[in-house]
Amino acid sequence: GESVGLHLPTLSVQEGDNSIINCAYSNSASDYFIWYKQESGKGPQFIIDIRSNMDKRQGQRVTVLLNKTVKHLSLQIAATQPGDSAVYFCADGRDQGAQKLVFGQGTRLTINP
Amino acid sequence: NAGVTQTPKFQVLKTGQSMTLQCAQDMNHEYMSWYRQDPGMGLRLIHYSVGAGITDQGEVPNGYNVSRSTTEDFPLRLLSAAPSQTSVYFCASSYLFGTDNEKLFFGSGTQLSVL
DSSP, X not given: OOOEEESOSXXXXXXXXOEEEEEEEOOTXXXXXXXXXXXXXXXOEEEEEEETTOSEEEOSSEEEEEEXXXXXXXXXXXXXXXXXXXXXXXXXXXXXXXXXXXXXXXXXXXXXX | OOOEEEEOSEEXXXXXXXXXXXXXXXXXXXXXXXXXXXXXXXXXXXEEEXXXXXXXXXXOOTTEEEOOSSSXXXXXXXXXXXGGGOEEEEEEEEOOTTSXXXXXXEOOOEEXXXX
């Protein structure tokens, strides 16, 4: 069935290093993707989004890459900081006449000092 | 500008009880939705609404009712609580898809335990 999944449930990186979080999706009709960050005890917070007519989009210290050929999405965080420790979710905004976001299970990012 | 406000933050129910989780937004968003988040899982869509008087089912609608009488409010009703409904519930709102400004804003969540 259709799903949005992540390759790794946990990721640990050294402070100052770059982080890459990956996500796979199965619906080739998906045309909108979003990354969210969720800190403990809080609601998800928007990081960056990308439409299917783009393959790369950059924000502040974050870059999202979209590879439609292999249905893969990644979030790159540059120079990770302790405040980047959180669970990161990718979400698939499938345009099937309904506005629905389907979320993956999340990757927990831990920053080591 | 408070964003998305959810009440209560915590709730404990007994099996069979009913209750309403409240959600309000002050951003004039047309779209509102409810998600539940279980441990080790992503957020699953329960119900959503694209405007006042319009609601539709998400992935896991059974056991929940919603209504949208105003743009600002989108309450979620548990008809007869079951232990399987123990979860953290998030309300979210956004402008409609196609407006180039569709990112969802989430509330801080309601932690519900059903005994």
